[in-house]
Amino acid sequence: MLGGMTAVTLNQFIPLPLAILAAVVITMIVGAIIEIVFIRWLHKPSVLRMVIITIGISILIRETALHIWGESVRALPYFTGSSVSSINLGGVYISSQILWVVGIGALVVAALTAFFNLTMLGRQMRACSANRDAARLCGINAGNMVTLSFMVSAAIGALGGCIICPITYVQYDSGTPLAIKGFTVAILGGLGNSTAAVGAGMILGILESFSIWVLPTAYKEAISIAILLAILFVKPSGIFGSAEAARLKEF
Amino acid sequence: MLRIKNVESGYGRLKVLKKITMHIGAGEIVTIIGANGAGKTTLLRTVSGLIPARSGEILFDMMEIGTLPPEKIVFLGCSLVPEGRQVFAPMTVKENILLGAYPQYRRKRGDQIRDDLDRVYGLFPRLKERERQLAGTLSGGEQQMLAIARALMARPKLIMMDEPSMGLAPLVIKDIFTIVTRLRGEGSTVLLVEQNAKAALGIADRGYVLETGRIIMQGTAEDLLSNREVQRAYLGRDLDAEGTM
Numbered sequence: 308m309l310g311g312m313t314a315v316t317l318n319q320f321i322p323l324p325l326a327i328l329a330a331v332v333i334t335m336i337v338g339a340i341i342e343i344v345f346i347r348w349l350h351k352p353s354v355l356r357m358v359i360i361t362i363g364i365s366i367l368i369r370e371t372a373l374h375i376w377g378e379s380v381r382a383l384p385y386f387t388g389s390s391v392s393s394i395n396l397g398g399v400y401i402s403s404q405i406l407w408v409v410g411i412g413a414l415v416v417a418a419l420t421a422f423f424n425l426t427m428l429g430r431q432m433r434a435c436s437a438n439r440d441a442a443r444l445c446g447i448n449a450g451n452m453v454t455l456s457f458m459v460s461a462a463i464g465a466l467g468g469c470i471i472c473p474i475t476y477v478q479y480d481s482g483t484p485l486a487i488k489g490f491t492v493a494i495l496g497g498l499g500n501s502t503a504a505v506g507a508g509m510i511l512g513i514l515e516s517f518s519i520w521v522l523p524t525a526y527k528e529a530i531s532i533a534i535l536l537a538i539l540f541v542k543p544s545g546i547f548g549s550a551e552a553a554r555l556k557e558f
Numbered sequence: 559m560l561r562i563k564n565v566e567s568g569y570g571r572l573k574v575l576k577k578i579t580m581h582i583g584a585g586e587i588v589t590i591i592g593a594n595g596a597g598k599t600t601l602l603r604t605v606s607g608l609i610p611a612r613s614g615e616i617l618f619d620m621m622e623i624g625t626l627p628p629e630k631i632v633f634l635g636c637s638l639v640p641e642g643r644q645v646f647a648p649m650t651v652k653e654n655i656l657l658g659a660y661p662q663y664r665r666k667r668g669d670q671i672r673d674d675l676d677r678v679y680g681l682f683p684r685l686k687e688r689e690r691q692l693a694g695t696l697s698g699g700e701q702q703m704l705a706i707a708r709a710l711m712a713r714p715k716l717i718m719m720d721e722p723s724m725g726l727a728p729l730v731i732k733d734i735f736t737i738v739t740r741l742r743g744e745g746s747t748v749l750l751v752e753q754n755a756k757a758a759l760g761i762a763d764r765g766y767v768l769e770t771g772r773i774i775m776q777g778t779a780e781d782l783l784s785n786r787e788v789q790r791a792y793l794g795r796d797l798d799a800e801g802t803m
């Protein structure tokens with residue numbers, strides 16, 4: 308939401324790619340500020356406490372956005388083509404923006420996987436999440452790694468917001484349902500596994516679309532919550548995760 | 559190399575260490591022995607910076623480190639092999655070892671890392687065989703080797719080990735103690751905390767006995783080994799029973 312809104316506003320003054328880039332950077336900085344102001348000084352915060360704090364902050368951001376941008380619905384232009392043009396892929400007509408979403412999504416997953424597995428910085432972040440004290444004993448500044456993880460997730464969130472908002476539109480409160488879906492998909496795929504999360508995302512999307520056959524359309528949004536609860540009760544390691552791997556899971 | 563003077567520390571309101579004073583010279587193996595809950599781990603955590611010293615001073619290479627965070631202390635050349643290994647379980651053996659070399663990256667000594675990697679693989683050939691295995695799936699002994707290898711990659715001047723023999727079979731313990739002696743031969747200084755007092759005093763130059771947060775005895779390893787009180791309390795020899803036989 309923040310990323311999308313910022314990009315829409317900036318796009319009035321600068322070209323689209325630059326506006327998106329700037330929105331991503333601005334959101335990243337906001338992410339870093341949030342971590343430094345609200346999280347960093349906490350002494351050994353539990354995950355639950357962090358989750359509650361972030362929910363609180365998300366309400367704060369939503370209300371601030373309401374003040375800045377009002378209630379109006381906005382959107383970025385389609386990256387290529389327009390909302391009525393479409394591309395013929397083997398007899399199926401789809402909007403070009405969908406291809407952008409899928410393509411950039413794939414790129415982000417590939418980039419993340421490479422970052423976490425191949426770079427020293429990515430390994431440092433994984434080490435911190437696996438064993439914070441041991442990471443510090445290796446000379447890694449764990450505090451900075453947490454800030455960095457907030458920045459990376461803020462950047463990905465902002466980029467995601469920018470690439471889908473030509474299709475879905477963006478409004479001051481469009482972040483929350485997306486956050487719930489995002490969380491569901493993350494749990495469904497098994498936390499910390501971005502490739503599986505993509506698969507889980509597809510499953511959720513298909514389930515939501517087909518749900519209107521059996522349920523009133525109004526219930527579409529409830530699907531993700533229902534799945535989330537079901538998974539947490541039945542298989543907390545995610546459908547793609549094995550119990551063995553979950554024991555060694557990195558969060 | 560390390561000089562600790564009147565150090566006190568603990569958790570919350572609980573004071574565990576009471577006026578600890580000790581020193582370690584370059585090239586020595588010094589051991590700290592003591593019963594469960596004596597405060598051995600607390601002492602090592604304090605020196606390594608994981609918990610701050612409340613009072614007193616800790617000098618490493620003439621530098622006050624009592625208030626520094628662990629990441630700074632590692633850069634100065636003082637590494638801890640923590641109790642219970644604490645390997646990065648979801649990462650591979652090699653990734654674990656390379657993370658240990660992080661201080662070397664920061665010191666711009668990245669070119670030495672290859673040599674250091676060969677060196678620790680030389681010390682622990684088992685780790686090389688298991689390079690790609692997840693650290694969490696290693697056996698206890700292998701995890702202990704990994705924890706030591708990881709600490710060595712930082713090229714520490716002083717390496718502190720917290721109960722490296724815990725839960726290991728006698729043969730593996732022997733291997734690990736051989737390595738500790740070998741490290742001294744290569745110029746390292748070792749602070750070894752052990753429950754296994756007999757083995758530790760067997761390779762150490764000097765020792766300290768820690769009891770309920772106080773140093774109650776110190777001396778050369780031979781002196782401690784032949785001390786009646788140490789024998790009774792930590793070497794499991796019942797002198798009274800022997801005397802009557």
Ligand SMILES: Nc1ncnc2c1ncn2[C@@H]1O[C@H](COP(=O)(O)OP(=O)(O)OP(=O)(O)O)[C@@H](O)[C@H]1O
Pocket residue numbers: 569572574592593594595596597598599600601641753
């Ligand atoms: N995180 C903690 N919070 C509160 N008290 C602690 C904590 N860790 C240790 N203690 C207490 O400090 C005292 C010393 O513990 P420490 O771990 O230093 O003992 P130890 O000599 O290493 O024992 P062991 O040989 O069993 O490892 C114990 O009484 C313990 O209960």
Ligand SMILES: [Mg+2]
Pocket residue numbers: 598599600641720721
């Ligand atoms: Mg201990």
